[in-house]
Amino acid sequence: xxxxxxxxxxxxxxxxxxxxxxxxxxxxxxxxxxxxxxxxxxxxxxxxxxxxxxxxxxxxxxxxxxxxxxxxxxxxxxxxxxxxxxxxxxxxxxxxxxxxxxxxxxxxxxxxxxxxxxxxxxxxxxxxxxxxxxxxxxxxxxxxxxxxxxxxxxxxxxxxxxxxxxxxxxxxxxxxxxxxxxxxxxxxxxxxxxxxxxxxxxxxxxxxxxxxxxxxxxxxxxxxxxxxxxxxxxxxxxxxxxxxxxxxxxxxxxxxxxxxxxxxxxxxxxxxxxxxxxxxxxxxxxxxxxxxxxxxxxxxxxxxxxxxxxxxxxxxxxxxxxxxxxxxxxxxxxxxxxxxxxxxxxxxxxxxxxxxxxxxxxxxxxxxxxxxxxxxxxxxxxxxxxxxxxxxxxxxxxxxxxxxxxxxxxxxxxxxxxxxxxxxxxxxxxxxxxxxxxxxxxxxxxxxxxxxxxxxxxxxxxxxxxxxxxxxxxxxxxxxxxxxxxxxxxxxxxxxxxxxxxxxxxxxxxxxxxxxxxxxxxxxxxxxxxxxxxxxxxxxxxxxxxxxxxxxxxxxxxxxxxxxxxxxxxxxxxxxxxxxxxxxxxxxxxxxxxxxxxxxxxxxxxxxxxxxxxxxxxxxxxxxxxxxxxxxxxxxxxxxxxxxxxxxxxxxxxxxxxxxxxxxxxxxxxxxxxxxxxxxxxxxxxxxxxxxxxxxxxxxxxxxxxxxxxxxxxxxxxxxxxxx
Amino acid sequence: xxxxxxxxxxxxxxxxxxxxxxxxxxxxxxxxxxxxxxxxxxxxxxxxxxxxxxxxxxxxxxxxxxxxxxxxxxxxxxxxxxxxxxxxxxxxxxxxxxxxxxxxxxxxxxxxxxxxxxxxxxxxxxxxxxxxxxxxxxxxxxxxxxxxxxxxxxxx
Numbered sequence: 001x002x003x004x005x006x007x008x009x010x011x012x013x014x015x016x017x018x019x020x021x022x023x024x025x026x027x028x029x030x031x032x033x034x035x036x037x038x039x040x041x042x043x044x045x046x047x048x049x050x051x052x053x054x055x056x057x058x059x060x061x062x063x064x065x066x067x068x069x070x071x072x073x074x075x076x077x078x079x080x081x082x083x084x085x086x087x088x089x090x091x092x093x094x095x096x097x098x099x100x101x102x103x104x105x106x107x108x109x110x111x112x113x114x115x116x117x118x119x120x121x122x123x124x125x126x127x128x129x130x131x132x133x134x135x136x137x138x139x140x141x142x143x144x145x146x147x148x149x150x151x152x153x154x155x156x157x158x159x160x161x162x163x164x165x166x167x168x169x170x171x172x173x174x175x176x177x178x179x180x181x182x183x184x185x186x187x188x189x190x191x192x193x194x195x196x197x198x199x200x201x202x203x204x205x206x207x208x209x210x211x212x213x214x215x216x217x218x219x220x221x222x223x224x225x226x227x228x229x230x231x232x233x234x235x236x237x238x239x240x241x242x243x244x245x246x247x248x249x250x251x252x253x254x255x256x257x258x259x260x261x262x263x264x265x266x267x268x269x270x271x272x273x274x275x276x277x278x279x280x281x282x283x284x285x286x287x288x289x290x291x292x293x294x295x296x297x298x299x300x301x302x303x304x305x306x307x308x309x310x311x312x313x314x315x316x317x318x319x320x321x322x323x324x325x326x327x328x329x330x331x332x333x334x335x336x337x338x339x340x341x342x343x344x345x346x347x348x349x350x351x352x353x354x355x356x357x358x359x360x361x362x363x364x365x366x367x368x369x370x371x372x373x374x375x376x377x378x379x380x381x382x383x384x385x386x387x388x389x390x391x392x393x394x395x396x397x398x399x400x401x402x403x404x405x406x407x408x409x410x411x412x413x414x415x416x417x418x419x420x421x422x423x424x425x426x427x428x429x430x431x432x433x434x435x436x437x438x439x440x441x442x443x444x445x446x447x448x449x450x451x452x453x454x455x456x457x458x459x460x461x462x463x464x465x466x467x468x469x470x471x472x473x474x475x476x477x478x479x480x481x482x483x484x485x486x487x488x489x490x491x492x493x494x495x496x497x498x499x500x501x502x503x504x505x506x507x508x509x510x511x512x513x514x515x516x517x518x519x520x521x522x523x524x525x526x527x528x529x530x531x532x533x534x535x536x537x538x539x540x541x542x543x544x545x546x547x548x549x550x551x552x553x554x555x556x557x558x559x560x561x562x563x564x565x566x567x568x569x570x571x572x573x574x575x576x577x578x579x580x581x582x583x584x585x586x587x588x589x590x591x592x593x594x595x596x597x598x599x600x601x602x603x604x605x606x607x608x609x610x611x612x613x614x615x616x617x618x619x620x621x622x623x624x625x626x627x628x629x630x631x632x633x634x635x636x637x638x639x640x641x642x643x644x645x646x647x648x649x650x651x652x653x654x655x656x657x658x659x660x661x662x663x664x665x666x667x668x669x670x671x672x673x674x675x676x677x678x679x680x681x682x683x684x685x686x687x688x689x690x691x692x693x694x695x696x697x698x699x700x701x702x703x704x705x706x707x708x709x710x711x712x713x714x715x716x717x718x719x720x721x722x723x724x
Numbered sequence: 725x726x727x728x729x730x731x732x733x734x735x736x737x738x739x740x741x742x743x744x745x746x747x748x749x750x751x752x753x754x755x756x757x758x759x760x761x762x763x764x765x766x767x768x769x770x771x772x773x774x775x776x777x778x779x780x781x782x783x784x785x786x787x788x789x790x791x792x793x794x795x796x797x798x799x800x801x802x803x804x805x806x807x808x809x810x811x812x813x814x815x816x817x818x819x820x821x822x823x824x825x826x827x828x829x830x831x832x833x834x835x836x837x838x839x840x841x842x843x844x845x846x847x848x849x850x851x852x853x854x855x856x857x858x859x860x861x862x863x864x865x866x867x868x869x870x871x872x873x874x875x876x877x878x879x880x
Contacts, residue, residue: 068821208822211757218756394823635858670848
């Protein structure tokens with residue numbers, strides 16, 4: 001069970017947690033004073049991360065959002081590991097964004113994106129667990145009148161061996177909460193972990209098997225109304241007029257409202273009736289300034305950038321220009337990557353309740369604090385008078401973090417029916433037409449080969465759209481978007497190029513079409529890996545050298561990049577011939593702090609591609625739950641191969657052409673290859689898992705297609721190409 | 725007015741006959757385990773059983789359901805998540821975000837009722853639901869595990 005239990009002016013009780021055995025817990029959020037509520041048993045918190053109830057249930061607070069990636073379980077494992085508690089007694093809950101604000105951001109960052117959920121918070125959540133453990137030990141020691149140093153904590157108990165005494169955590173929690181937290185704790189060496197590092201089952205599975213998991217679209221509040229919305233489908237356009245009277249008498253309709261300048265919404269008793277009336281609502285659009293924009297005009301804009309003089313430099317070594325000019329032999333190719341939609345299975349939605357004094361929002365969000373800020377802004381209220389209740393997401397993939405358009409819309413609608421909660425849900429068509437699209441770029445690569453087939457110079461000119469320029473301009477560096485160069489830079493811990501090229505230039509001619517771009521799972525690593533890894537294959541072929549051997553010569557100074565590449569090559573049997581008709585391709589990249597590689601086996605028969613097998617390797621430094629890492633890697637190939645084979649949002653007349661899964665196809669079961677995941681943590685750093693392997697899916701497959709057909713596919717998706 | 729038998733219980737519902745069954749189930753019966761994903765029968769998130777046959781409910785007008793037909797939703801597949809498909813899903817920890825999984829489970833249970841021991845090709849042909857998190861390989865393994873349990877054909 002996982003449902004709204006009660007609602008009143010003073011308090012909301014929302015079940016956001018479930019245990020491994022399927023119980024759920026009430027989480028009482030005070031309506032006015034945003035202090036962390038205590039549970040029905042009034043169990044005190046030991047600290048911000050840990051509440052222990054008298055029945056020994058351990059409630060671990062999770063600041064990051066669960067959207068399928070499994071960090072709810074992984075973060076709980078890290079806290080539980082240091083807490084030395086009984087894992088079977090662990091459950092979780094989300095603290096709210098307003099509580100975080102009121103407590104000086106004691107839970108730090110709520111943002112759940114960039115594969116940062118664990119790698120960015122592992123240390124402070126482990127400290128939280130360790131501090132709570134020490135406070136429990138101190139409480140027991142005080143009760144027994146023995147030195148804390150003689151006590152030990154394990155499996156949810158504090159013991160004192162000398163006097164043969166033991167007490168469960170549940171009996172100590174109240175006293176522990178009053179202890180002074182230790183100033184310093186020593187974290188365990190990961191090699192000593194017994195809960196973290198283990199392939200434990202997810203904590204959130206049970207409710208996902210029987211329909212009881214409540215997603216944002218499932219929320220029910222007393223007297224709630226439902227809203228369906230249509231925003232101007234033309235980018236940059238807005239509402240000119242609409243005829244509310246035409247649908248006012250339709251069944252269930254309560255009101256028809258304009259939402260900001262750009263959208264209209266019908267509010268009705270049910271969503272289906274709201275949508276039915278919306279479909280019948282006459283709307284005249286001010287189509288805005290972009291009616292002439294098409295995919296072709298955008299491509300032309302980017303092509304101009306490929307040869308432009310001015311560009312931002314992301315990586316530079318030696319003098320690539322001079323070396324290329326002097327080279328005896330050069331190879332050039334131009335690649336392109338199209339717009340993609342996140343297409344989360346759960347459409348965008350938010351539920352808002354507005355009064356002139358208070359605004360509350362229930363929303364599946366990757367960033368609860370961004371939702372809170374958006375709610376306050378849209379409500380026109382101080383943030384202290386707003387609250388956001390986080391709900392597990394039916395997919396996020398980057399759409400629900402930085403972009404809170406649906407929250408602003410929900411609040412804007414709720415403001416027009418004050419005192420009544422309104423659930424706004426987008427149709428799939430709305431979702432497809434108003435994405436935060438994976439940006440489009442092109443890349444021209446020119447490499448120089450010496451007489452021995454060595455790469456002596458490389459210029460990668462990227463032309464295209466900057467995400468940061470559109471959505472986080474404050475993060476730009478002197479006009480440059482550093483994120484454009486994911487996986488291609490020479491230094492840092494996020495994603496460095498795995499090749500040493502004596503004369504190297506990677507630069508970016510920023511060309512920003514009027515299409516809203518966003519962070520799409522894998523972000524810019526997706527196209528950068530495609531560009532560099534397919535071109536490495538082209539260079540190897542031109543040099544007449546095996547693609548693995550060609551890369552290896554450039555990777556001597558990049559042992560971690562090389563290790564994952566060699567691992568997949570060995571597993572797929574690179575040095576032995578594949579089965580008849582089967583061909584192989586390789587790719588590697590570093591991104592989101594992790595080193596990843598893939599090897600693919602494909603066949604192409606009468607133009608029909610079949611991907612038989614993927615071997616993937618990842619070195620994320622440390623692994624908190626290998627079973628979840630394996631699931632993330634498998635899943636990343638579904639996302640990456642969907643983009644490779646089908647994914648393309650095309651622009652015509654200033655709007656997107658694809659409106660649903662019938663025109664925006666994605667990978668389904670029949671095309672899903674076997675995925676063998678090799679988890680190769682080398683220690684010493686913490687990398688992300690959810691995204692990096694997406695980026696090697698397409699290049700590994702495209703390189704295998706070249707091996708099979710001799711055809712170089714340089715633009716996605718594959719559905720536009722004839723492989724026969 | 726429509727009469728529907730949902731999870732064994734007859735329900736009389738005041739509804740426009742054109743309303744898709746999905747929205748009657750979600751908004752009028754109040755069973756929200758069955759999900760909206762596309763509204764054009766392309767993704768399978770809305771899959772329920774009608775007389776034991778996996779059916780996409782988002783494009784099926786409620787008027788097309790006969791009063792004596794048995795509609796089963798994810799909530800009614802078993803009283804306690806004990807259906808062999810649910811048990812296999814639990815054993816292999818299949819769901820990620822979980823949004824598509826009710827439809828996947830209903831599609832899989834429907835397949836196993838028609839074909840207790842499906843080959844890969846049968847699974848490919850019948851399980852065309854969309855999962856964006858990428859659980860496909862575990863869904864396949866869980867269907868095979870449920871088939872192996874041998875009970876799937878005996879349960880609705």
